[in-house]
Amino acid sequence: MSARAAGGAGGGAKDGAHRERGAGGGAAAGGAGGGADDAAHRERGAAGGAAERGRFVVIEGLDGAGTTTQAERLAAALRERRGLAVELTKEPTNGPVGAVLRQAIEGRVTLDPVSLALAFAADRADHLFNPVNGVVAALEAGRWVVSDRYVLSSLAYNRGGATSREWLAELNRHAIAPDLTIFVAVDPDVCVSRIGARSSAEELFHSREQLVAVDRNYRELIDAGHVRGPLATVDGSGAIAEVEAAIWTAVERLQG
Ligand SMILES: Nc1ncnc2c1ncn2[C@@H]1O[C@H](COP(=O)(O)OP(=O)(O)O)[C@@H](O)[C@H]1O
Numbered sequence: 650m651s652a653r654a655a656g657g658a659g660g661g662a663k664d665g666a667h668r669e670r671g672a673g674g675g676a677a678a679g680g681a682g683g684g685a686d687d688a689a690h691r692e693r694g695a696a697g698g699a700a701e702r703g704r705f706v707v708i709e710g711l712d713g714a715g716t717t718t719q720a721e722r723l724a725a726a727l728r729e730r731r732g733l734a735v736e737l738t739k740e741p742t743n744g745p746v747g748a749v750l751r752q753a754i755e756g757r758v759t760l761d762p763v764s765l766a767l768a769f770a771a772d773r774a775d776h777l778f779n780p781v782n783g784v785v786a787a788l789e790a791g792r793w794v795v796s797d798r799y800v801l802s803s804l805a806y807n808r809g810g811a812t813s814r815e816w817l818a819e820l821n822r823h824a825i826a827p828d829l830t831i832f833v834a835v836d837p838d839v840c841v842s843r844i845g846a847r848s849s850a851e852e853l854f855h856s857r858e859q860l861v862a863v864d865r866n867y868r869e870l871i872d873a874g875h876v877r878g879p880l881a882t883v884d885g886s887g888a889i890a891e892v893e894a895a896i897w898t899a900v901e902r903l904q905g
């Protein structure tokens with residue numbers, strides 16, 4: 650197994666923790682597209698017994714909305730309360746394209762908006778279809794996946810000028826639809842203050858002006874029905890435990 654596979658390409662929490670690995674690394678994804686939409690919830694007849702497909706839950710929101718905090722809490726709750734095997738992942742991932750993106754986000758390299766959008770789409774393809782530790786392989790092996798950010802982040806953050814919503818959607822055509830997207834809604838001013846309390850480091854999308862524009866994009870995308878798969882909007886302005894409880898209610902509805 651490569652160092653990358655052992656370390657969990659495609660995610661893990663910010664520190665790379667919490668990522669469970671299935672024996673043998675899971676099934677091969679079978680190429681771009683994965684066919685996972687069609688394969689949703691089917692039983693696997695492969696050797697080793699039938700495994701019901703896992704569910705893919707995505708947490709979205711502005712920087713500072715609490716997506717990292719809530720993705721960690723949801724993954725832990727699914728393990729503890731439901732006894733599920735859960736992988737916690739994030740975008741940008743800890744894989745090779747994700748490493749370049751992290752440099753761009755932290756201002757160590759500069760990418761133009763088209764290259765940035767292409768890199769996020771490439772990182773996402775690896776996140777999904779990596780045969781060793783990709784999301785599709787995990788879902789097909791029966792594990793749940795909770796992802797901190799996904800396609801909706803590209804549509805909300807990387808749009809403008811040469812990068813239209815339509816083009817971004819086309820770039821992400823192969824990305825499977827989540828079983829549930831949770832949008833953690835928080836006012837941009839609150840996000841700015843939480844970001845400031847967390848760290849003084851400058852990042853690409855941390856200005857108030859940018860967060861206001863991204864918030865508008867998220868809300869337009871949601872209102873126009875451009876989110877693929879079921880969506881739950883949760884008020885993220887309350888205490889961490891309150892937001893966690895609201896997310897749990899949304900996920901329980903999915904299970905029920
Ligand atoms: N509901 C909340 N109320 C107050 N502070 C929060 C809440 N959720 C997260 N935080 C804090 O805000 C900061 C940003 O949270 P984080 O989960 O890293 O956000 P994101 O991943 O969306 O940028 C962290 O310091 C975190 O502890």
Ligand SMILES: Cc1cn([C@H]2C[C@H](O)[C@@H](COP(=O)(O)OP(=O)(O)O)O2)c(=O)[nH]c1=O
Nearest residue numbers: 712713717740741769798799802803806854
């Ligand atoms: C997944 C994704 C993230 N982003 C942005 C959103 C964040 O500003 C940044 C991810 O940085 P990160 O430090 O992980 O932020 P957070 O903890 O708030 O999620 O990358 C895009 O611009 N496009 C994308 O497709």
